[in-house]
Amino acid sequence: MLKVEHLSLQLPYYANWWRRCWAEVLRDVSLEIHPGEVHAVVGASGAGKSLLAHALLGLLPAPCRQTGRLHFQGQPLTAARQRQLRGRDLALIPQSLNALDPLVRNQRQVSWAAQRAGHTPASARDTATQALDHYQLNAGAQQAFPHQLSGGMARRVLTAMAHVSRAQLIIADEPSVGLDPQQRDRVLNALAALARGEGKAVLLITHDLRHALPIAQRVTIMRQGRCVETAPAAAFQGEGSGLNTDYAQALWQALPDNQFGNPLTSTDEQAQNVA
Amino acid sequence: MPVIRLLSVRLLRIALVLLCVAGLTFGLMLASPIDPIDAYLGPQIAQAGAEQRALIAERWGFDQPPLLQFGHWLRQLLSGNLGWSHVYNQPVNEVIAQRFQRSLALLGLAWLLSTLLGFGLGLLAGMREPAKPTHSTLDRVISGYAYLTASTPAFWLAMLGLLLFSVTLGWTPVCCAGPSGSLSDEVSLATRLHHLALPVATLTLLSTAPITLHTRARLRSLMHSPVATQAFAQGASRRDVAWRHGARHACLPAITLACASLGELFGGVMLIEQVFAYPGLGRATVEAALRSDIPLLMAIALFTALLVSLGNATADGLYRLIDPRLRAQAP
Numbered sequence: 001m002l003k004v005e006h007l008s009l010q011l012p013y014y015a016n017w018w019r020r021c022w023a024e025v026l027r028d029v030s031l032e033i034h035p036g037e038v039h040a041v042v043g044a045s046g047a048g049k050s051l052l053a054h055a056l057l058g059l060l061p062a063p064c065r066q067t068g069r070l071h072f073q074g075q076p077l078t079a080a081r082q083r084q085l086r087g088r089d090l091a092l093i094p095q096s097l098n099a100l101d102p103l104v105r106n107q108r109q110v111s112w113a114a115q116r117a118g119h120t121p122a123s124a125r126d127t128a129t130q131a132l133d134h135y136q137l138n139a140g141a142q143q144a145f146p147h148q149l150s151g152g153m154a155r156r157v158l159t160a161m162a163h164v165s166r167a168q169l170i171i172a173d174e175p176s177v178g179l180d181p182q183q184r185d186r187v188l189n190a191l192a193a194l195a196r197g198e199g200k201a202v203l204l205i206t207h208d209l210r211h212a213l214p215i216a217q218r219v220t221i222m223r224q225g226r227c228v229e230t231a232p233a234a235a236f237q238g239e240g241s242g243l244n245t246d247y248a249q250a251l252w253q254a255l256p257d258n259q260f261g262n263p264l265t266s267t268d269e270q271a272q273n274v275a
Numbered sequence: 276m277p278v279i280r281l282l283s284v285r286l287l288r289i290a291l292v293l294l295c296v297a298g299l300t301f302g303l304m305l306a307s308p309i310d311p312i313d314a315y316l317g318p319q320i321a322q323a324g325a326e327q328r329a330l331i332a333e334r335w336g337f338d339q340p341p342l343l344q345f346g347h348w349l350r351q352l353l354s355g356n357l358g359w360s361h362v363y364n365q366p367v368n369e370v371i372a373q374r375f376q377r378s379l380a381l382l383g384l385a386w387l388l389s390t391l392l393g394f395g396l397g398l399l400a401g402m403r404e405p406a407k408p409t410h411s412t413l414d415r416v417i418s419g420y421a422y423l424t425a426s427t428p429a430f431w432l433a434m435l436g437l438l439l440f441s442v443t444l445g446w447t448p449v450c451c452a453g454p455s456g457s458l459s460d461e462v463s464l465a466t467r468l469h470h471l472a473l474p475v476a477t478l479t480l481l482s483t484a485p486i487t488l489h490t491r492a493r494l495r496s497l498m499h500s501p502v503a504t505q506a507f508a509q510g511a512s513r514r515d516v517a518w519r520h521g522a523r524h525a526c527l528p529a530i531t532l533a534c535a536s537l538g539e540l541f542g543g544v545m546l547i548e549q550v551f552a553y554p555g556l557g558r559a560t561v562e563a564a565l566r567s568d569i570p571l572l573m574a575i576a577l578f579t580a581l582l583v584s585l586g587n588a589t590a591d592g593l594y595r596l597i598d599p600r601l602r603a604q605a606p
Contacts, residue, residue, distance in 0.1 A: 057508055061405045061499075087510025099505035103523045103598060112519060116509045145599040158505075165509065 001201045002033045002056070002077075002169055007068035009048075009055055009225075022065060025051050026225045029068070033169065038195045038202045040212030040233075042251075043222035049205045050095060052222075053171045056203075057090055058082030072169070087116045091167035095174040095205075097154045100146035106157050107132060107142040114164040124164075131160040135190065152183035159190055170194060171203045176211040188215050209236070209255060221248045285591075289584040296580040297352075297573060301345050304569050311337070311567035315361050348573065358570030362562050367574045370559060375578070378555035380471060382537075382544050385478035389540075390533040393483040396421070397490025397525065402517035404507070405499050417487065425484035429543050433477045433550040440473055447473040450552035474551045478543055486532050493525040526597055534590035538583040 009026035026048045033039045041049050054060050056070065058079050070077035072085065082090070101109055107128055114124035114131075132142045135156040146154060155175060162170050172191055176184040188204075192215040195202045206212050212219055213233050221228040228247045235242030240252040312331050316323050332338050336347065351358060357367035400417035403410065441449045448470050453462035494517060497503055502524075506516045545557035552558075556575060563571040595601045 054504075059406065059504055059507055062407060083510075085510075086508055090508075092505070092508040094501060094505050094508070096501040099501040101502045101520050101523070102600060104520075112506075112511075113509045116506075116511050116515070147600050161505075161509065 001035050001073060002203075003069075003071040004029060004031050004052075004056070005069040005071070006030055007052070007055065007070070008066070009051060009060070010065040011051075011061075012063050024225060026055065029222075029225075029227050031220050031227065031230060033201045033203055035168070035201050036195055036199045037218065038192060038204055038216045040204045040206060040216035040219045041222055042206055042209050042212050042219055045207060046224075047222040048225040049207075049222055050173055053092065053173050053203070053205055056082075056171060057086055057092055059092075087113070087165050087167075088118060089168045091162040091165040091170045093158050093162045093170065093172040093175050095177070097146075097151060097158070097178075100154060100157060102146055105143055105145060106137070106149070109146075110157065110160050110164060113161040117165040117167075119164075127164050128160070131163045132157070134163065135160050151178050152180070152186070155179065155183070155187050156190075159187060163194070167200070169201045169203065171205070173205045174207065175204070176206060176208065184211065191215065209251060221245075221251060223247055285588050289581070289588065292584050293577055293580055297349070297577055298345070300573050300576040301341075301348070301569075304567070304572065305341055307567065309565070309567040311335070311569060314565075314567040348570070357574045360563070360568050360571040362566050362568040362571060363559075367570050370571060371556070371574055371578060374554065374556040374559045377553070378544060378548070378557060380467070381474055381478070381548070381553065381555060382540060384471065384475045385482065385544075386533070386537065386540055388475065388479040389482040389536075390486060390529070392479065393486025394490050394525070394529050396483065397487040397529070398494060398517055398521060400487065401491035401494030401498070401525070402513050402521060403495065403498060404513050405503075406507075414491075418491065421484040421487040421491075424481055425488070427481060429477070429481050430546045430550050432481060433474070433547050436473055436477050437550065451554065470553075474547050474553055478540065478547050481543060482536060482540055485536065486529050489528045489532055490525045493528050494521045497521055497524050523597065527594060530590050530593050530597075534586035534593075535583075537586040538579065541579055541582065 007026055007029040008024065010022040010024050012020050013023055015021045029048075029052060031039070031041075041052065043049050051060070055066060056077075060066070072081070072089070075081070077085075100106070104112075107125075110132060111119075111121075111124040111128035114127045115121060119127055129142065137153060137156060137160070141149060141153055146157070149157065159172075159175070162172075170191070175187050175191065179187065188211060191202050191204060194200045195215075204212055204216060209219070213236055216233050218230060218232050219236065220230040229243065229245045231243055231248065236252050240249040243249045243252060312328055312335075315331065329338075336344055339347075348358070355368075357371070359365075360367045360370050363370050396417050400414045400421075403414060437449065440447045451470065453466055453470060497520060498516065502520055503516050506520060511519075541557070544555065545560055547553070548555045548557035549561060556578075559571065560575050562568070563575060
């Protein structure tokens with residue numbers, strides 16, 4: 001569905017007040033995402049994961065140099081096509097909860113998202129209410145303002161915004177950050193359901209391998225703006241001998257010894273263990 | 276009831292502010308080098324002897340200590356009597372009521388126009404997408420205009436306007452609120468508006484700039500915020516983001532400025548009324564100060580302070596209406 005070939009990205013910075021330099025933040029990134037698949041991009045902070053997401057959507061700030069090719073559904077993804085497809089075929093679940101407008105009621109924001117995806121104002125309201133119901137936000141929370149929500153609820157509002165767009169590719173930027181395990185599993189399961197149930201492609205960006213492995217089919221490890229390795233999720237087991245690079249193996253082995261079960265059952269199991 | 280508590284706290288605060296303003300004005304008038312009796316007598320000063328002067332001073336209460344005078348004025352104020360204006364030979368209440376009607380048209384129109392125009396222009400100038408590298412021509416034109424008018428003196432522009440539109444082109448009347456020699460009851464609305472046009476236009480042109488610049492700055496910072504990025508990711512156009520998100524966020528500084536600028540605008544009104552010889556409250560202020568008409572000047576100072584305080588209180592109230600995060604806080 002989405003094919004990224006040799007994507008490089010440079011952003012400007014000023015070494016002093018007259019000399020502009022270019023910092024290479026992405027270098028030769030290639031990956032491919034298929035329909036019905038959750039593809040995780042894992043890397044440390046500053047590895048370029050969020051910039052990759054913004055580059056795919058064409059949301060980067062103005063002075064940047066970008067090379068490489070993007071293809072979406074078989075056709076080149078140019079800036080004009082990105083603009084056309086944003087909100088319709090490409091959706092973003094942003095990293096920051098500040099993406100919710102503090103002055104607007106939640107339901108209204110989601111219905112705006114639906115309008116931007118092509119709904120009429122009347123059907124957008126219904127769609128928004130349905131989507132928010134789907135993510136278990138009650139009428140009170142729907143009519144509340146963002147600052148009145150907990151982190152997990154705000155995350156679900158953002159997920160509902162991506163949901164109403166009916167996008168084929170959903171880019172989820174750190175959706176699990178700052179949530180307790182149950183809330184996290186709820187959000188991750190919602191993403192997995194989008195891929196499994198509705199045949200969408202999900203690009204899951206996270207810094208934590210443990211969040212990615214339960215739902216992802218394939219994992220791309222990024223480091224300092226480069227793709228280190230793309231491996232099937234099944235390769236992350238045992239000693240990590242299925243992994244080709246040292247960095248990926250080190251990342252795997254550095255995890256605390258943990259069972260990576262299905263998040264649907266993991267919390268139940270944990271609850272049972274406690275009992 | 277939180278609303279009643281909020282209102283009573285606000286009113287108490289305004290009353291305290293007014294008391295301070297009254298005291299300060301009174302002190303300044305005492306320190307003024309213009310002697311009220313000299314100013315009252317005018318050219319007849321030569322004919323008045325010391326005895327007559329003492330008589331006037333006694334009638335006006337100047338022979339009493341200042342604090343007693345102030346107390347007397349305050350007592351009269353509480354019973355609704357603002358005193359007698361010797362400049363206009365009328366009760367101060369009547370002078371203010373008449374003059375304020377005319378000034379209100381000037382001030383209100385200029386305020387409304389400059390607020391709406393400033394906000395609209397600010398939105399137009401500020402709605403630049405972060406992905407677009409350059410400033411739009413519209414932005415350059417609007418900002419240039421705003422910087423230019425922000426640094427233009429009001430009386431100078433008023434005189435230029437008078438020279439061009441009234442003297443050279445003859446489109447607008449040269450002075451006053453109506454044709455000279457006619458009573459104010461006889462003047463039709465159209466004529467009134469005709470006389471208002473140039474002063475209002477001048478004042479509007481000058482007071483638009485701050486709101487424009489602040490709205491533009493707020494909108495530009497919003498365009499780089501996660502809120503706008505999210506909206507763009509949903510496929511929103513620049514106009515969509517500027518209108519749905521930008522207008523709400525930029526409202527906050529615009530409201531503060533619009534309400535706070537009431538006082539500034541009143542200062543502008545004084546200059547403009549002076550240039551256009553418009554018989555409003557501004558001109559009355561100048562007259563009262565130059566001829567040491569203490570009751571009138573005190574009343575005008577009090578009235579202006581009340582206007583500005585009410586403006587600020589309104590701004591606070593509107594803030595709560597727009598930003599839900601402020602509603603939970605105590606006043």
